[in-house]
Amino acid sequence: MTGTQATAPPLARRTVVAAGCCLGLTALTACGGSEEAAPPANGTTGGTGGTGGTDTGGGGAGGDVLVRTAEIPEGGGKVVGDVVVTQPQAGVFKAFSSKCTHQGCAVKDVADGVIVCPCHNSRFDATDGSVKGGPATMPLPEQAIAVEGDAIRLA
Template identity: 45%
Template sequence: MTHSTTRRTVLATGAAALAAGCGGENSTAPGGQQLTRTGDVPEGGGTIFKEQKVVITQPTKGDFKAFSAICTHMGCTVNQVADGTIDCPCHGSKYDIADGAVAHGPATKPLPPKTIKVEGNSIHLL
């Protein structure tokens, strides 16, 4: 009887290990997480991805940049990209879409850059 119990235990353990190895998704895939398509980011503007806390901008045609979407002043999430700036609704800070530099305070530090990769028409967050 101990022989079949041992076999059952081994099979159950193996099945559990296999199931654990198959579960979940890999959020750090080699190509990164696809955020959007290049055509969806307006030239001279940008798009905010609240879930990923990142903003993708296209200051000039074909030149894509990425920054944290968290304001460096008080930690609010930026809410719009307009007139060449990334804007925070909490206290009015504005950041330049080309380099994340402070264009208007009260923030004193730029938005930290994020790493992206453009592959064909896709923009991936790395």
Template identity: 50%
Template structure:
């Protein structure tokens, strides 16, 4: 093989690798907007209940997502892969912390919205889209209140 043939083959391999990387990047974003016509069902709020049999008074349950007192009324907290909000006093909602636009984890709950820092999507405390580019609501996650703890449902 001549030096020119070697350079040509090397350029082909390098160009091919670049094309594969570009195709992978496009594929990662290709799910945006798919299934936009199907709205996710609204999450069912959990309401405060009496302490459960395994919860000592004043002690959070070991599997709790959050203490009810730590979830502000009109706000929420992020606990792992779950966002727990309290749209009105005593009503708790569980939502996925994964933004429906590009799969980023939402960054915070402030100003009455759940905010994704990746592309600026904002969701209401019920998971509905307030500001895009996301077009689908956050997925509902079942939660329940046990004593002073919000538990996975």
């Protein structure tokens, strides 16, 4: 095989465009979801009774402890799985979906009475979930919680 060199066939325009679209969809999917923060399946912690009661694992099935009241600063909050728990004023706890209503990114920071989505900087009121700054135009859906002693649970 002297003087001959194997060459790859040229890529068709359709192949290049299809590959680019797939990469774009992958990027959008990665940006829009929060799979890593998904709560465990219902019933994985074994119920509500017993001693200890310190299960704070990820979003909880009904009855599981989401978070302890001491972990939620006044004027701030904490994202726990699919829920963001806030304390807009002393002793008042609220909970909302942690998925931004703009494109579904998980909200991250809660400070000074504001819940912030890191993807596009949407801002929500920690008292009622209403939009304080877009691009989001719809409030965060409220989640029902129960505060029992120092435990906050999904209701």
